[in-house]
Amino acid sequence: MEALFQQYSPVALDKVTVWFKACQEHDIPENGGACVKYKNKQIALYHFKRKQKWYACQNLCPHKMEMVLSRGMLGDSEGIAKVACPMHKRTFSLETGENLNGDLPSIATFPVKVENGFVYIGFSE
């Protein structure tokens, strides 16, 4: 289980070497998310329409190591965009990956860009 978690480490914008073409813009529900498969990884991709922003993070919730975060609910906590895990409502900042309502380890976040109706997620490998 831990090994699964170790697979995901955050990627900063300036470290991106691959822009993976994930899907079309309209494949992701507005103010909601879906899961993207990249190699053997599962990445949650969200379209936060209210903030005019896209976010990506690991689909794996560090609480019970389940692949569920893409099915979580979006929201903000004092302005910080966050996602709530559908299992037990642990919340994570989509900006930094930090667990906002507990002391779980942070989740990995990834840069996202949208070009010509396609959504790309940035990876370093």
Next chain:
Amino acid sequence: MKTVIVVGNGMVGYKFCEKFVAKSSSDEYKLIVFGEEPRPAYDRVHLSAYFENQNANALELAPASWYKENNIELITGQRVSDIKKENKEIHTASGKSYTYDYLVLATGSVPFVPPISGVEKEGVFVYRTIEDLEEMMAYASQIKAIKPNGKAAILGGGLLGLEAGKAVLDMGLEAHVVEFAPKLMPRQLDTRSSNVLQLKLEDMGIQVHLSKATNKILGDKVIEGMEFGEDDRLDVDMLIISAGIRPRDELGKTCGLEMGTRGGIIVDNRMRTSTKDIFAIGEVALYNQMIYGLVAPGYEMADVAVNQIMGNQEVIMPEHMDMSTKLKLMGVDVASFGIPYMPVEKGLSIIFENKTKYLYKRINVSHDGKTLLGGILVGDAKDYNILHQMYLNGIALPDNAEELIVGARGGEGSAFGSAIDLPDTAQICSCESVSKGNICSSLLNGESKSLKDIISCTKATTGCGGCKPMVVELVNETLKSMGKKVKDVICEHFEYTRQELYGIIKVKGITSYDEALDKCGQGDGCEVCKPALASIFATIYNHTANKEDIIQDSNDRFLANIQRNGSYSVVPRIPGGEITPDKLIVLGDVAKQYGLYTKITGGQRIDLFGAELNDLPAIWKKLIDAGFESGHAYGKSLRTVKSCVGSTWCRYGMDESVSFAIALEERYKGIRSPHKLKGGVSGCIRECAEARGKDFGVIAVEGGWNLYVCGNGGATPKHAQLLAEQIDNETVIKYLDRFLMYYIRTAAPLMRTAAWLEKLEGGMEQLKKIVIEDSLNIAEELETDMQGLVDKYECEWKQAVENEEIGRRFKHFVNTDDRDDNLVFVPMREQKMPEPWTN
């Protein structure tokens, strides 16, 4: 201008600076601080947080810039090597010297390393500074690279040792705790609580070795193991020594200050050493012949020293220092206060122990049963604050003192008074010395208006955080007493109660979530207000969960209950529990085809578990084609109306309970409510359907039905109470329409009917008046609204399988048709189950 030199920039040395600059006369002094560590003072208490984030800045008590802004000259990475008392001068290791008017020694302590042969070997560590941690982490990752299941031991099972145990677990090594005494935390815990803690730690994977005297560290240059007796050894790859602390008193010794026989610089109750212009505070100071290894006493010493230097002679140390502590050790609450354990001559104990839940609570009371002398809490320390306050303030114990630890019998009320009943002098936040009076008066004189203000102006809760619940209670109660309303608002995005929001949405005709946020909310919403609004929309417009799926709770969004491994369960409606053999066969076929685990539920239907997200639409298509509908098992809505066979088959039956249950279930199915709703119908008072354990229950009696409401099973079972007697079918429905609609409109989110009734002013009598006598003159409106919802019912699964757009929601990946390969099932009794959770 006078010069004050502080030696040591640790937790207490920093607190000295903070208290110093807060004094108005501080600009008459020059403050110079020497710290041997390379960085400014940091929070040692939360040192183990460094394992998680490796962010040293996050631990800093104040950044270097803070010292500058406050005209403090901070010299880090510089050890003070000598004091020349006669010249009032200190020398640093780099050969500089400085003169002082007052000298404050805050040099803390070092870990005590027992003289065991081999302690100098590579792989043996102590645990006190960030540098210690960094070295340990580097070493641990080396071990893990060559030995994936490497082991580390901690020598010492006290408070710090167990803290280090967490560090070892976090580093991914197998953890062993070796203790000389026959129990863990020998200073704070009695034997039984120690056993409970040990069981819990062992359950978490830490191995505990008690009564072990280590006499040798084995290995060549590098540690390979520990030897206890002749044939008794433990193979380990790493050792952390946590066998107590020794004050860093070498400066005092060499310059001839009066010392304790076992170390420590002796101070009086003004924190003065034997030389009157030299003070000692924190873990280096020996006060009352004791070294206090906790921050709270150290902070108090810092305060006294600041006051003494500035001439406030009356501020002195109290005679007796409180050593109560509450900690979270690896997530386990452990607290001890006052005298934790004692012989019977001194007092009597009340003890509660539940090893199955790793709980232990003990309080010690005086022989006359009036005063609390101390106690221990393991596993659950939520009552620590109030018990600690009762102890500190000598508050008289209630007659049934046992209720303080086991809870009051009958009812959920607590045996405690509330925090507001404490005297003004009661210290609420011991880390920052904030009293109840400080908090309340700051609110009363208008200096603070909210919890946030209180925290920023008193600093309460910013230390260990243990006092937070009490501070919140005090703030709320005080605001209330000032006539300010403290509302149960939904969340930071909507400053309304659910009932208020219901009214606003209805009056303004708001129909979507974003519209609601724009018109009466703020920010971008969250997991609390989204489902609450979804439920309100459902009540007003009977929107199914498909209308705005992204604001639904996850279960509503996927129209299925998420299960332990992220798979889903499928529960078709079986009204009243009545089902034909043909439909049973369909369920069996579907379950076989998709490999689902099947079980009969408590609500008389059949649950199919383990469905993958991708398969849900196909499964439901088959069920709907066979005449099934959604069972709404995933929603905050009507689940089932359970029934017994009644007069149709039962020889005691007084009426047709099945027929009536089906009618009620068909009527209220799909209606969203603040929480789930359950019903029951029994054919006679033998009550085989357990109707009184439901939100509404109907029981056939001579001359009609008795209608009961507001019961539930679950965590706090409640029997439903009688609303009306001997009424006919139509009247049952009329009253139920009114009752349910009134509940749906006025309850808070996730509040079941029983809790709602408890909060309803006037209780059951009032409810009878509203429902039966129509005292509020709203009965007709309630009935019309309910009929409207009933007429608009649609099966949301039917919508979902017929609409391709909705169908797209049920794919695990958007960019491929692959399945989630992380779903793992294991066989169980001819069926299957998800792989057990390991963390």
